[in-house]
Amino acid sequence: MNPDRRTVSHDGPVLRASGLAKHFRMGGLGRSRKVLKAVDGVSLEIGRGETLGLVGESGSGKTTVGRTLIRLYPPTAGTVEFEGRDITRSSGARLRQDVRRRMSMVFQNPSTSLNPYMRLGEALTEPLVVHRIGDAAQRRSRVAEMLELVGLDTSMADRYPQELSGGQRQRIGIARALITDPSLIIADEPTASLDVSVQAQIVNLLGDLQKELGLAYLFITHDLALVRQISHRVAVMYLGRLMETAPADALFTEPLHPYSAVLASMHQDREHRIVPRGEIPSPMSPPSGCVFRTRCPIAREQCAEQVPQLREAAPGRSVACHFPGELKLDTAAASVRPEPAELTFTDVPPTTAPPRPVPAGSVPHTGEKE
Amino acid sequence: MNGTDTPQSTAAAGTAAPARTRSKARSREILGRVWASPTGKFSVLMIAALVLVACFADLLVTHSPTEQVLSETNQPPSWMGGEGGHLLGTDPLGRDVFSRILVGLRLSLVIGFLTATATAAIGLTLGLLAGYYERFLGGLLMRLADIQFAVPFAAVGIALAAFAGPGIALLMAVLAFWGWTNYARTIVSSVQQTKRLDFVTAARTAGASPVRVLVRHIAPNVLGPVIILWSTSVGTLILVESSLSLLGLGVQPPDFSLGSMLADAQKTLRLSWWAAVFPGVGIASVVIAFNLLGDSLRDAFNPALSSIAENDPELT
Incomplete structure (x- = not known):
């Protein structure tokens, strides 16, 4: 292994994705073949030691973004740059050295993220074995070091996962993610299946580790309160597209995108909440133009015709909306009463959405749970 | 970057040894658990006894297993008043059933154990590949399994016997390759x-190769269902072998196995039931021993199952 690789200076962000798209081919043959645009045109940056919260409802493609960034599958379009290297098409040894070793993942469900047939010490050692790091004794001490780092007893190495509680297992998952000393962790709903008290412990642990090790996180979640608390910046996704990226506080106090305003208003009293119309459309047949227009309180004709591009609205903020900042919090509540009479969309998909045509088995290898 | 120390990489040679000792420790642990369970201990002892008997059959026989004594055909067991001191009687050709069981056990155990193990290995490998690369290889292998399912084994067996002549090695090879579909279908x-x-x-995401993942x-x-299929197929294969001997494939006289003894004695069941029943008991003990071993292996x-039980007295 090149001993210099850790001293290479990277001044830019740890990760930069631009125009990222991931489409899945679904069933059907020839012309009837359908394409699920799980992610389309997503551009984001994560700075060193920064937490970027990625929020969105189920089916918005946030898990797919995480899995595409970590190169579980190659992106359909766009580029991913990690630690200054283009990893969009990396494969084989390059992929292993540039990505697998330096970027890792923490999973939602601690009961499926550990192999029940492997002792925890073995599970923790695996990344070291794969990357040929250290000898047996060094690996053992590294495992012990990691267990202590995440607040577990070193004797845990001899246990099997099913002997541990959910919180303990999640700590093991974090230790495994950290053992090759990565610079970026993709955390996919790491607290969603834990008890509230355990949730807080895991969130604190992740925060402490960030301070200690200078880690960057892509924190994927649907928990708005949590994302505001832990993120430096937040990216909002809807139906596979990025709606807005903004510093966490700014997003929740003065959102620019109507969808961000909807999310931010959920923190407020019931009467000030902005409730969008209808249901999230099927990702198999997204609306024309802006994907949010069918539910947007301020949608007009332009929204159906033109896809709003993600553009910089202020330093560190970008938004994909033709009318950014128009829908405001609080005062907005009054004007929200949707008055869609003047709007005529010719091709609005039925709001009584048909059952989501995403057969679980037909997307190979994604593990997409949402 | 921050200053935390990374373990330094060493020569690749250093990584192989601990992996080997770990898998050795793991198999010792599994065998230990088998031995710790009552059924496991019983089945291991029973198989050990069967193997020992088969190995030292030449020392244990009371008569020659192949010599035909035409003056003593169809003799009942000696404790039923049979003449000539045959512990389990004689068959229609006057051969000592007891001695033949001891010697026949040898071939039956070899056929059952080796064929079942080879089939399990092939079936497990193909099943893993078919499930992992499910789109192309999986589709191909599973359609192949469907086709094979439609072809009667007897037809293939007769064709092979005609083509290559009878032989126990050929029979075992064919059986080993034929059985993979059961395993593959079960685990895919x-x-x-x-x-x-x-x-x-x-x-x-940690960089493990497909081989490592698999x-x-x-x-x-x-592995659980594979172990169970393996242990039950040991008995099935012993019987399949005997039915194939009739087709001219497999064990041919003067060689014999428990299966061929059973098949031969069926014809004279009314004259000498002992010549069929006692080889049957022999096959049954092999089947029971392997099934019990399979059960406790799967649990081990x-x-x-085992580690929680060790730590939680309420679960034992």
């Missing part, structure tokens, strides 16, 4: 499910 969907679990994704993560999770492989 579990493989497909397991490969989507997060721990497999975790291994892949061997260390997926295989242990689908599953740390969820």
